[in-house]
Amino acid sequence: MTEATQLKARVLNLSPENFEALAMDIFRFQAQNNPVYAAYLANLRVEIQAIKTLKEIPFLPIEFFKTQSIITGDIEPKVIFESSGTTGQNTSRHLVADPDFYLQIAEQIFEKFYGKLSDFTILALLPSYLERNNSSLVYMVQHFIQQSKSPDSGFYLNNYQELGATMKRISAEKPDKKILLIGVTFGLLDFAEAGLDLSFLQDFNNLIVMETGGMKGRRKELLREEVHEILTKAFAVDKIHSEYGMTELLSQGYSFGEGIFDLPVSMKILLRDVNDPFNVENQHRGGINVVDLANVDSCSFIETKDLGSFVTGNQQFRVLGRFDNSDIRGCNLMIM
Template sequence: MRPDSINIISDLLSFIEGNDDPLFNETALKLFRFQFQYNLPYKKFCQTKRKTPLTIKNWQQIPPIPIQGFKELTLACEPPEEAEAVFMTSGTTNPNAKGKNYHPTLAVWDASMKGPFKKFVLPDVEKMTIFVLSPAADLNQNSSLSRYLSNAVTYFGTANSRFFFSEAGLDMGAVAAALKECEARGEAVLLMGATFAYVHLLDYFHEQKCRFRLAKGSRIFDTGGFKGQAREVEMEQLYKMFAEFFDVERNMVINMYGMTELSSQIYDQTILSTYENGQTIFAKAGPAWVKTVILDTDTLEPVSDGKVGVIAHYDLANWNSCLAILTEDIGYRTEHGFVLLGRVQGSEARGCSIAVDQLLQSNRG
């Protein structure tokens, strides 16, 4: 790697270790200068908006790149062929157009995952028995979620932790047997998996007439959306089923918001707030090196708290691609964080569509 990259990595690891929010603006501006210099497609996009390191004085002025750019362009400061890992989107919309995020080293990605997981998911315990319901890194090396799940077990799992997904799929019978054993021992367990994995698992438990009374302190972690190929399930409906089948109440259920295009994750504050003050906060929050802003869907200018808009994230851990990402999600801010409402639809996407057009036009030829 070039010396500038090594220096950036060192700065970011120090920021993450110190959780140093006052340095966010300074670090973001330094990182923007780095990306403007070495990430040519992003530089061209910024130039169309007349945004350069000379004109930007605050991190909120940094242009967020539409996530569509990760599908259409190679967004990397270091040579992509030298990446230690390449995380790809699932390509459910278009299998031939998968978004790619190149990681010359996973040191920053891993550091960004570890501390917030402990803070938001396990604020009250050092380790826990973790049962993983989705593919781990050995089955899908191009999945950021798979690495995330494997890291969770490596960093925070007890010796009884297990992975239940293989090339044959999810072994639901083995999950049921393992949960019964934990129930009998009074051992708390953390279930982790993609949201829709639970739908199929609960269907199986319903057919088998399985119910569990998991030990106090047990919790359920899900990530991803609530739409599957088979049918759509409402979030609150699924969470009620968690209480029915596992005896795990809503305040011990946590949804993680993550995406391939980012290098950090954002969490419900359910478990953390319950542990800290006994009040359940559902709004999502992230670590100090991630800032989330809500933008007007037409103008892409910041909106006031409570007003619905498109979500943009500023993630310092995204050092090799673009620290500022314009998502296709909508939500609104509260005093505690932000609430995710779903995907941008139809006419709501005007500002996003204009940004995508600007990105692609600036990189033609």
């Protein structure tokens, strides 16, 4: 069994109290076996053996995923995920050597938060992502659809009539079946404002509406509260759920409402001073640094361009927006 395989097994069986120990082992593994990360650390004059705690680990700026091949070990990627972007933008590329592990960790995380996928019918409204064949979100949702084993599960483009009819039929014939309506924000808004009669949802209590962020220039930008107000009224739900994920991460955070994200055991957030990227001590608001232990084959320590704040401890957080002049990204454009 290779060291990477051993580390992945530990990720899948991780308990919260062992997070930092595993993070340190992954850091040392990547510092030695990831050429780009090793060069970054060398340029910072970091003594690898001197790093003793999670807060001392330097985080790799996410921009490196645009220009470099971020991969740990002498392995070949089986899948290359690419971020969405507007015309002319350089997009991020995540070289994934073990896509089965990605699906395994994504399924484990979802079921930890929401229960068995087999209890759901999954209706996916991801038009901008289906236009590409290298979206990590589509890859994950396709797996979720398969695992749901529901004949009604599937992707929908702009066929809102069919989508509405499917939801109405499920609510009538299978009132105890959970429906997950997961969509890019502009797609959910378009569906909500398509003029369909969705009054049947008033009597259906098993609908979860989950937005993955992103207007992608398709609509006027709205505050999260404005988006959620429109969607809660249209779909007769109390809260709008959200997913915090991105091309460069294999783990996902989930929000059960109000834009407050919970993290899985494989993931942790540190907030950095906006004027000092190496200062993560006692920051309650700032730039989001993500530790994703599932990124064994790439890099687990990523300095993102998101701004956030902690809600309780460091396992719940809000996304406040993005640094000025940073790219508009589909999965995590969630402005407060």
